[in-house]
Amino acid sequence: MKRLQLQRWSNSVLSTRARTGSHLQHHLYNAVRRQSSTAAAVQPEFSTGEAEHETFEEIKLKTILRRTHSRPNQLKYPSPPTHAAHESAKLAALHARLYLPSRLPYETLARTLVDASADQDPNFNNESLSTLGHDLLTYYTSEHLICTYPRLPLSVIFASMYAYVGPKTLTAMTREWGVEHASSPGGEVDPGLLQFQRLAPGTELQEKEDGPRPYQSQPHWRKTVTSKIFYDNEFGDTAKTAAEGVSADQASATFVRAVMSAIYLHAGRPAAKRFFQQHFLSRHLNMAELFNFEQPTRDLTRLCARENFERPVAKVIAETGRKSRHPVFVVGIFSGQDKLGEGQGASLSEARERAAVAALKGWYLYSPLNVRLPSAMEEDEAAPWKPVHVDLGEVIV
Template sequence: MKRVQLQRWSSTVLSPRARTSTLHQRLYATRLRHQSTASAVQAESAPQNGFEDSPLEDPGLKAHLESVHNRKTQLKYPSPPVQAASTSAKLAALHARLYLPSRLPLETLARTLVDASADSNADFNNESLATLGQDLLTYYTSEHLLCTYPRLPLTVVFAAMYAYVGPKTLASVAREWGVEHASAPGGEVDPGLLQFQRLEPGADVEDTANIKSARPYASEQKWRKTVTSKIFYDDAFGEATKGSTSASQGVPAEQASATFVRAVLGAIYLHAGRQAAKRFYEQHILSRRLNISELFNFSQPARDLARLCARESFEKPVAKIISETGRKSRHPVFVVGIFSGPDKLGEGAGASLIEARERAALSALKAWYLYSPLNVRVPSSMEEEGAAPWTPAYVDLGEVIV
């Protein structure tokens, strides 16, 4: 009796293989029912995409296949597609962190992060925006320097321009904004990362073989007699313009970061207007402190001061001792003043009379060149609504040419 019951019970228990076969049969029957239902629905309505024509796929599988298809499509692009900008958390955070105008879309901000070395298509890289942004940066900076310090020497103007909007400064600004670099450009990269083709290890930053001189007439004497070639053939910082290297060779991270900052300003100008672009420039560029007095470097300040006084029809400068202490001690201190008639031009202290005189002459030259008029106005202020009538800015004769 026990044996019969045991045999009957064992016959009802299926082996693993039998259970798997039964499960497959049930799944197959369910799939057939889905197939018949989907065929009826398909006959009534046409498919909307390439994945709805298969009736055997459920919505979850369909979404997975769509994501795989989109990823394969993105791999074909050198930079992220435009529609990927709306789903990037990094890009939205950057837009909010910089307090960018709401009229600047995320798609344009994503374009500013694509360097020309990553995507050679001008419709998707930031080259055109960076060109506009560079012109705005140099325009706003140069008018600020020339109107605030109208007597600055040309070399100091170039040095100040480089300090404000040079590539090192703009790369530092990009780091302060929290912009991260992508390891390599591609369509699958997050649009919120800066994308550029990196230089190969050991590659030169500047390819001298591809550099083309930007001074075709600099060697001719007729050009040297009329105007300096710096005004016509150099860049905004007084350096000779050099031809850019091939984009396939890559660019340094500093150059890509600087190009991105320029492109952001150009994008703001196009989407939000001139006032928004200038306000952004003042908040992020002009607000940086720069001690212009440290940019001067006079080799012979006493001689330069004498030439300056002769040009301005001042009396010849004379050095006079104002005070001294410890002349015969180990550490003497002399205070010397430079006078032009009854007017004191400068004052300096040193361990010797010669050193004190040189420092006094240097102080007099800085006091002259760092002159700044009251109520400084720049030409771009006339673009604002309700601006007062323009008053011509003070223009000095320029530096003393030795």
């Protein structure tokens, strides 16, 4: 039995007009190449012929050429048109990867990927969505931290807020979601790419001018926690901006906030809160590592005096190798008969400091058993509200 020669057999079956598809493919390749390299309109040349004699391959290739030929008209737009959202495989994959609600349309998801630096039109960029998403993220995060840890110092709250919804975290989430950056925004860009105007190399960011700050006029001013509340952002940092363009971290943070807002607007509060719990609160954050006490023994003494506890006393619980090269001391801090903390170190002073730090962390990291958030009252048929525990605050030195 002779082996079939597929190449000859396929050439014999196809008609002469069908074999001209290679020429159409060649024209298609050149048209796409010219379109990606220049912004001029592409004029592909091909003969249409009579419609009744065209094969399926020719009709399909001509349809592709017709779409390619019409795409250069989109170059006049700073961002992709809305109808291109349904043609993007990247956008559909992102929608499925994040398990977004079916009520969230592709057009809105595509809009969340367009930064205001790429498209100045507020009807097509994500600036308004990002503003609402920013408020939602800060509200859900702050109520979780304050209700779960009611005794946290304000500086620790700032640090934990930055760890949960800060720009670095949102940038990492953008990479984890598989979102790629477009090299330059434009109407021909895939709607599934993050589009923003990049900062020029060497551009220095300037502080936002939200009004004069009184402490800056003093010769020896220092930035206090109170000034962070009134003048800085929700992370206690001074907001900075540039005249033209944004950084990749800023564009990524704006995108994640816009996605949160889009879910809230299209799917409602339950879906937005579920998305927040799955993608933000699911991240592990060791709150004990965020503390930095300069004088823990003094702070513990002031705390005991404020709470009407007995004065804290350090006692040696155990020791070994006092006269050796590597001694170890275990010291406990006691207030009356109650042990507040315990620490160990190579010297008595080091063990006492660590014991005081452990006692302060045990106080500040107190958490109620059944924590109920204020946003739970927004649910249907919610139980009557019971006030949460509100502490007096941190020890003011």
